[in-house]
Amino acid sequence: MKVAIITSEVTPFSRTGILGDAVAGLAKGISASGAEVLVISPMYLSVMTCGNSCQEEGSVSVTAGGSRYCFDIYTTIKEGVRYVFMRNDEMYGRRQIYGSGDFDYSDNDIRFGMFSLATLEYMRKMAVNPDIIHCHEWPTGLIPVYRNLYYEDIKSKIVFTVHDISYQGIFNKFSIQALGLPWNVYNIEELEYYEGISLMKGGMVHSDYVTVPSPTYAEEIKTEEHSQGLGLLMADMAHKLEGIFDGIDFDKYNPLNDNYLAAMFCSENIDAKQINKKAFLNETGLKGEDRPIFLVDTKFSERKGLELISQSAADLSGLEANFAFFGYGESHLCSGFKDIANRHNNMFTFIGFNEKMTHLAYGAADFVLRPSQYEPSGNSHIKGMRYGALPVVSRTGGHIDTVKDISDGGYGFFIDEYSRHEVQKQIMRAVAFFENKPILLECIERVMQIDFSCKTASKKYMELYRRLLGGSYEP
Known part of the structure; x- marks a missing residue:
């Protein structure tokens, strides 16, 4: 053929x-x-x-x-x-x-x-x-x-x-x-x-x-x-x-042989993921090895829910959690997120595309945040799952086909309403879940084995x- x-x-x-x-x-x-x-x-x-x-x-x-x-x-x-x-x-x-x-x-x-x-x-x-x-x-x-x-x-x-x-x-x-x-x-x-x-x-x-x-x-x-x-x-x-x-591409995005990582790992040695978190914190200036990292890796456009995150920044700055924003796109959003990172010491923004930094971010992340207004497929949360990061995503489009909520015996957190209050609610829910290490580890091992490959x-x-x-x- x-x-x-x-x-x-x-x-x-x-x-x-x-x-x-x-x-x-x-x-x-x-x-x-x-x-x-x-x-x-x-x-x-x-x-x-x-x-x-x-x-x-x-x-x-x-x-x-x-x-x-x-x-x-x-x-x-x-x-x-x-x-x-x-x-x-x-x-x-x-x-x-x-x-x-x-x-x-x-x-x-x-x-x-x-x-x-x-x-x-x-x-x-x-x-x-x-x-x-x-x-x-x-x-x-x-x-x-x-x-x-x-x-x-x-x-x-x-x-x-x-x-x-x-x-x-x-x-x-x-x-x-x-x-x-x-x-x-x-x-x-x-x-x-x-x-x-x-x-x-x-x-x-x-x-x-x-x-x-x-x-x-x-x-x-x-x-x-x-x-x-x-x-x-x-x-x-x-x-x-x-x-x-x-x-x-599961060959390209494979934590077991990813040379961009500080330490390679798989579902059977999740502890090595902590080495990547330390390396990422050193690269970005973020603090707190025991804090969860929420990664946003997306095109910077309004429909991706970025305005909901920016509206929530002041509240999120008080959480025992770090936030990393990676992407490119509309200039007012890019400059806005640079400003957010300058104002809050638990937030980091990278505008552009750097293969090494992006892979390291996935290797370090505990959650991938994607509060999109709509989402045809969404692949950043799939990359995150491949690297042991749980999805915190809006209940729409491809998210529905690839994520199951923790409350239903799944491995993610659904944002059920397009509002900053709902985004904050699910982030805080994820932060609380992060403290339950035995169940957290079980979910990480499970998502890393799900096949959403090309x-x-x-x-x-x-x-x-x-x-x-x-x-x-x-x-």
């Missing part, structure tokens, strides 16, 4: 968050299952500097809206997966992937629309002919549209994965002309979205199957509350919509691919 994964980012070449990790894990997993995997992505500056040597393979050009766009093709192989990068320095040779600061690049419609068109042109020119084309998120939303309009000779089944329906790739309706699309796709059944266009909507409508990163989220986005205006469409798509949990997700995707291909296709 040949699978082409199309994405705007893929770890370790390019990454802004969960998407890059999820795609990398999927590619690795389905390759291990026997599929021949090709990943196609833009060639950003980060690709050129990540240490993997790429070979130039040729070039393709496409025309849309009266303009011609040229792409040089570069390839490399990593862990059995072939990667193809589309190089156009004017569009992708920028410091960031999607935008600068709090603002998206104004030409993102062209940047990713032409990437999509060039990807199909590459497949035709090089006779790639995958059995499955698996597109991820709005930047690849036009691939199913272009295929159905201009590349019907490419007979692949198309799977489109929505990692977060809040990010739809919404643009002015006049982008249709610049993207080389006919005006007849501008209708309520296809790309039209409140007098603009949604590239994600187009991708979902024109694909053969749609997936999201958790079963509960698949149900939530059929409702107006969670669908960002697409509730009726999602309900109509129920026959081709499925939730498959992404999982994480290998499990990859098996489910392989089953889906086979169904789409007729049910009997073997890799």
Whole structure:
């Protein structure tokens, strides 16, 4: 079976968050299952500097809206997966992937629309002919549209994965002309979205199957509350919509062989986790080896519940607990959390991404805090569980599929209401639970053995691919 994964980012070449990790894990997993995997992505500056040597393979050009766009093709192989990068320095040779600061690049419609068109042109020119084309998120939303309009000779089944329906790739309706699309796709059944266009909507409508990163989220986005205006469409798509949990790369996130840790450990020698806590306290200046550490590792945006934490900071500063905030995102939240760390000596903030510090934080953490307003999947609490940190999470989306509350014989703490009072209540509940060491140890040992790996997700995707291909296709 040949699978082409199309994405705007893929770890370790390019990454802004969960998407890059999820795609990398999927590619690795389905390759291990026997599929021949090709990943196609833009060639950003980060690709050129990540240490993997790429070979130039040729070039393709496409025309849309009266303009011609040229792409040089570069390839490399990593862990059995072939990667193809589309190089156009004017569009992708920028410091960031999607935008600068709090603002998206104004030409993102062209940047990713032409990437999509060039990807199909590459497949035709090089006779790639995958059995499955698996597109991820709005930047690849036009691939199913272009295929159905201009590349019907490419007979692949198309799977489109929505990692977060809040990010739809919404643009002015006049982008249709610049993207080389006919005006007849501008209708309520296809790309039209409140007098603009949604590239994600187009991708979902024109694909053969749609997936999201958790079963509960698949149900939530059929409702107006969670669908960002697409509730009726999602309900109509129920026959081709499925939730498959992404999982994480258990090889990369493995406390038993993680070289970033001060001490490696597993569920059978939890005591070694304390060495990581000491190292983390030394790195951050936090005090109190006997205090629990609550880790927040997320994109800094309002929907992640960060405003609830900031509103609670003064109260939380009085607890016998430490709080570590890791992430990036909206500038006012980043600066706000830096200020919180400066004002409270039991709080630490790290803005950006540092592999070593992040892994050490997970190795040291006792709890992972994630009070999201909604959460398609959420993988920071899964990483935390892998490293023996219990989840304190909102009862929504992927959290519901992966966490069971302590009161129900489980291993986590559900935040049942989106309010700072409820967040504080569950944090204090976790702090009290931390003192019951025998039961705490039992829960830690249990969560470290739960399998939420991307290998499990990859098996489910392989089953889906086979169904789409007729049910009997073997890799």
